[in-house]
Amino acid sequence: MNQDANAAQALAERAAQALYAGDRASQRFGIKITAIAPGEAQVAMRVSEDMLNGHQTCHGGLLFTLADSAFAFACNTHGDTVVAAGCSIDFLAPARSGDELLATAKELWRGGRSGLYEVVVSDQRGERLALFRGRSHRVSASP
Amino acid sequence: MNQDANAAQALAERAAQALYAGDRASQRFGIKITAIAPGEAQVAMRVSEDMLNGHQTCHGGLLFTLADSAFAFACNTHGDTVVAAGCSIDFLAPARSGDELLATAKELWRGGRSGLYEVVVSDQRGERLALFRGRSHRVSASP
């Protein structure tokens, strides 16, 4: 890795750590960052009993929250303050209590103050459970 | 209200109560059902400190969860077992700790085994914070 790539990687890690430190929602759900790179993030979460909905599968809101956290960490890796403008999610298969979920976010595009990110949520068997897309909006440049 | 409408209303209330009783995720977030009618639901949630993200605003996943719960209660009011196929959300304004949120779901359309629902998330001042749309998929008919 050259010097620029090293600097971008260090910036990505610092930004993710700073964001995670203040992110009580992600912390409370046991979401952990498992990988960070410029424009990319992977987070993990275990489905607990109190994440189940009335159908006794993981509430879609928690699958979304996991994906949205991955998206947030990925789109903030460049050092600017970036928020979500809009997101969509397609549910492919339900998650059950005890499942170990991974959400892997990667940047599809950035232009102007906007960006597009794709997040795949999968379980411990590698089965994909949800596909998420997020549109980011940069609200301020890095200090 | 005529007899058919009474029966539909009673069915909607029973279905929502049954679904809510098993919905530990909605319960843990303090989500309460404040209104139910055939194809419609309104739920409320207070934003707590541990719902904040790294930007110190309510995590988008929690806004989604609230909207998704309203959607789930609304689309299950007809007595069938119905799940979410896909959802999208647009974020208009952030929610802060202490805000009292309402999510109001109404049915836009039903056809075959699918349905479309619109959910508006607003705060105690009536300001809209998010617009959510859900596509439902009926997995079984009522017993």
Place this chain on the structure above:
Amino acid sequence: MNQDANAAQALAERAAQALYAGDRASQRFGIKITAIAPGEAQVAMRVSEDMLNGHQTCHGGLLFTLADSAFAFACNTHGDTVVAAGCSIDFLAPARSGDELLATAKELWRGGRSGLYEVVVSDQRGERLALFRGRSHRVSASP
């Protein structure tokens, strides 16, 4: 209508006419503007034989085009140059050759440089065929 509302209406009409005059795509499909107001537009189109797809129903791209034109006219009524950032469409029922379609766009929200618009596509019987949502992006202020 007071003076401000009169001015806003006159601006909306001028903006729509100017945009339509250069919009060869809308013209070629026989799309006509049937109503304009600030943040609102209604357009009409007749489904011709050469708009059919391989299933012999109106190509989804043409239903989208009609809705997208309504969206474009509606979001440009304020006098700024505004383009589409992203759109979604749900198809409820097919259109057939000879159907007279209406697309009715209204503004859901504007904030910063973004806006959200809802478009309903319906036929001559008033049946809804598609629900469209567009996110706009303002690229320049009015001169």
Place this chain on the structure above:
Amino acid sequence: MNQDANAAQALAERAAQALYAGDRASQRFGIKITAIAPGEAQVAMRVSEDMLNGHQTCHGGLLFTLADSAFAFACNTHGDTVVAAGCSIDFLAPARSGDELLATAKELWRGGRSGLYEVVVSDQRGERLALFRGRSHRVSASP
């Protein structure tokens, strides 16, 4: 390629040809199928003067139509009759008159009667202009 793969490829080609033969909308826009495989399709279209909108860039409806055609050919390669349930598109950059566009569709997932497809629209320089996602709905099994 083994015998099963050969049969799937032959079925995909036959299905695409049959669908294209009746698709007057795709034909009128000069859309050509440039590649077909099971779950995949690539189509090409040249942007003509009469595809421009009031901003003198290619009407978003035509970019959508190109992507939607690729999606339709891809999701019908398995021999069943499949239609679009809903689609979303993000616009990254405008297309100009004379641009030679490609839309490349691939299957992300199939389950039950639904499927998800991703389509990338790019120009002759390989620049991505739009990202499209389609949800398919199978209306009948193959005869």
